[in-house]
Amino acid sequence: MRLSGSSLSVRNMAIRELSSLEKYLGLKKPNKYTTQGDKKVPVLQNNDGPPLVGLVTVGCHLVREAKRPELLGDGAEGRALVQQWLEYRVTKVDECSKEDTRTILKELNAYLEDKVYFVGNQITLADFFMYFGTHSLIVGLSVQEREQLYQSCGQQQQFEHQPLSQEIRDGLQSVPLPPLLMLRATA
């Protein structure tokens, strides 16, 4: 297996991310999650139907439950773009090897160059999940690797743990990032 340490940790953190999302959405009753398969895919036992499987699927369900459809994007285009970035998160960011980290962050940097949020003019679920995903990527790097990264991306030190915009970080400031101690130890 050539999966990096950070991507394995990301998977174990999926449930923690969903709990943070519940808090962010103001959902009163916390859900109980299980995981499925070797990839530890989060599963939500749904009272209204069959269980829901997968980080993106469960995340979108929680947003609908909280009646916050604007977080899934505005209009058909907005919704498609949000789904695209959610897919990018679980396929590209989570599967990213250490060697690919720079490529991924460069792409995001280029995409976000003239943008505040991933999609449209307000925070969406795409910002939420990309916030967690990129955070894990950067924290998974050693100090030296991070320095090389900042240089190659032409970024300043504020890039430290988050390549995303200040607006996204402000919008999500009530969301606690997952504990990083274990990740730091491996960095």
Next chain:
Amino acid sequence: MKLFLSEGNPHCLKALAALVVTQAKCEVEYVNLEGKVVPFLSRPALPALMLPSGQVLFTSNAICRYMFEISGQESSAICDQWLEWEATNLQPALVQALHAAVLQGRGSEVPKIIQGPLNYLDQNLSKGKTTYLTGESVSAADIALWAALFPLLSDSTVTTGEHKAVTLWFNHVNGMSACQLSAQKVLQGKGLQGMKSYMQKQPQSSHSREVPPSTS
């Protein structure tokens, strides 16, 4: 709206089939495998759909989902769940299986590589008892999974093991004229060999990555 495609790429098959099935109004342009449509991505990403606003969708599942939504069929939670499973579970196994079959001439290894995801799909289709993945009408999930599996399941030179429910479902989707037409356009009736140039251009890292025998 404009859809950029390349030949021999099963992801482009998804996008074209979704377009033909939903009859969305959209221009189509074929570009070569190296065609760079999305400026910020480091590698060429196809298919790419230029939206009316000028923004670009560069993942095939998001394109399928969008085509169905603008034709009046909004994606359900179960549809989204299949699309996520396709991207995170089926694709890694498929990439490995196609690499073995198309580039290494090791088609005999395909059943072992692909059996986990196919068993999962088979179990769910048997339990669901509906013609299509999400009910009695075709959805974005059916098109995405059909196109992803098309190169393997339509080629008689490789075996994938027995999956009765998968075969039944696949034949339903495969029988749609929109799917036949799209497959002919994108894969040119050359089967697995029609994908050779595309497979050769895929990054080596995802080829060599082992896929755990996950059932999820």
